Amino acid sequence: MIATWVTIHALLHKREVGSALGWIGLAWLSPFFGGFFYFVLGINRVRRRAHRLKVQRTGRAKPGDIAASRVTDHLAPLESALGRITGRSTRTGNGFAIYQNGDEAYPAMLAAIAEAKVSVALSSYIFRTDESGTRFIDALTAAKARGVAVCVIIDGVGGGWVMSSAYHKLRRAGISAGRFMHSPLPWRMPLLNLRSHKKILVVDGRIGFTGGMNIADENVLALKPKEPVQDTHFRVEGPSVAQLMSAFASDWSFVMGEDLQGEIWFPTIAPAGDATARVVTSGPDRDVEKMEFAALQAIACARKSIHVMTPYFLPDDHLLLALAMAAVRGIAVDVVIPNKSNHRLVDWATRAAIGPMMRDGVHVWLGPSPFRHSKVMVIDDEWSLIGSANWDMRSFRLNFELCMEVYDRPLAEALRTFVTAHRGERLTIDAIAARSLPVRLRDAAVRLMMPYL
Structure with a gap:
């Protein structure tokens, strides 16, 4: 019965032929051992849980609403394909700036937070409370004191699984902060794979930052960290910032159960450059692959x-x-x-x-x-x-x-x-x-x- 159950489940749910054959073979050769490990490791609870929990995204176009291609050369099929894949249209009139390492990116991000008038949205996989992290916490706290709406998402594992000092410092400062898919229970292994690796900062709904950089001293080469990490980050201005904000708002609704709406988060954005751009999100839910x-x-x-x-x-x-x-x-x-x-x-x-x-x-x-x-x-x-x-x-x-x-x-x-x-x-x-x-x-x-x- 165990081997039969594994066989039926693998045939219905395993896309890779090699994976299905491996599990089925193990189950028939060793039903109890194979069945146990298939139940623990072989069932994709990651995708199933994400389907159940992930809220409907905001700001997403329906496939039939995708705008006509704005790209006319040999990359037009690429723009069309990604429109169908993402459910989003490209946006024209964007400007980009490139920053290398925290030496360049952090001052620009902190300056934007210091100049925020109505809102700051920040999401990071890693957020340490070292010198660099403390500067961000102080800047966010100061923005909150000025009456700016501040929302922060820190990953539940990358930002500290057992204890996230940045999260607790933000909360003590009165800042709305959430931990993405955090669980203190080590045996809830599926949650360890559901990680938010996104890096998003949106100020006043008009200025965005994204890229690969976390918030930690290791990214600032001038501080001479023991294990330096070089990285690249980007400043975005223009209509595509609304898609960055929409992605954050979707995660915020999932983590905190609150909807971010209104002009302070989604203002009308004027063109700021000549680039055509689009946000692409992925995850183990309906954005899989x-x-x-x-x-x-x-x-x-x-x-x-x-x-x-x-x-x-x-x-x-x-x-x-x-x-x-x-x-x-x-x-x-x-x-x-x-x-x-x-x-x-x-x-x-x-x-x-x-x-x-x-x-x-x-x-x-x-x-x-x-x-x-x-x-x-x-x-x-x-x-x-x-x-x-x-x-x-x-x-x-x-x-x-x-x-x-x-x-x-x-x-x-x-x-x-x-x-x-x-x-x-x-x-x-x-x-x-x-x-x-x-x-x-x-x-x-x-x-x-x-x-x-």
Whole structure:
């Protein structure tokens, strides 16, 4: 009966053939052992729970309401496809500024908070109470004292699972703050995967910041942290800020049960630049795989070049094959990953996964230290994808992520130059093949943990 139940459930719910066969085989070979582990590890409670809990999003267009394409070149199919994938229209008239590390980003973000007149919305995966975090807490507290409406979301694990000092300091200061999917019970394992990896700051509904940067001293190189983390963040102005605010409002309703509405959160926004942009969200609910689909569509539309920078590179075989096929058809494909990331298991698994892609002509470059946490994708020096999503299964399938796609040649060229400038030593097929047998076995074994790394 146990083996039959596992078989029926796996056949109905497992999309990957290999996964379904593995669980079914284990259940019939060892019904009690296999059934127990399938019940604990094999059932996707992440997606099921998210479907049950995630509230209906605000500010989303229905598929039939997507505006006609504003992009007229070979990337028009990409804009059309992402409109159907995301349910959002692109917005014209946006301006972007690029910041490197907390040395540049934090002063700009703190200045925006200091100038806030009616509202501040902040969401961060990590929010420490070190020197940098304290500066943000003080700025938010001062804004609250001026009568500004302040709302803060901190992830329930990334911001401190057992104790989130930033959350408690904000609450003591009278600031409305929530912890995303927090549970103090360690055996509630599905909650550990439902993480909000988004980085959002919206001031007065008109000025937005997003990218890959958390709030911590490790991002400020001038402070000489023991383990520095380089990162890239962006300031956004223009109509697309409303989509950033909408994404935050949806999460706020989910975490706190309150709706953020009205002019202080959603004002009329005048154009502030020439870029066309759109917010792309993903998560283990109805947004599942949307970030991965966006990357696949962009690869398919590329004609000349693909540049990717990511701190962790462990996508599934679909993306690896798409990059390989792009290289085969003559497109220059460059992937920049850290020479050494802050997760050694990811580095090992990456070496086990990328060999076939490299043999087909994809160039993989090892970025020099210190560790760089930037996430950037550039297509044909015309289109960019920026935000919080890493190129791994956790970001593509489990985390709640937020990125922005931007149709703007100056921004794309600046990001391509940035990615190219941070290429270090090229990783070669010979170097991959030269690993000893024990190392190759270790890397291949760790790769089996790919969905959880």
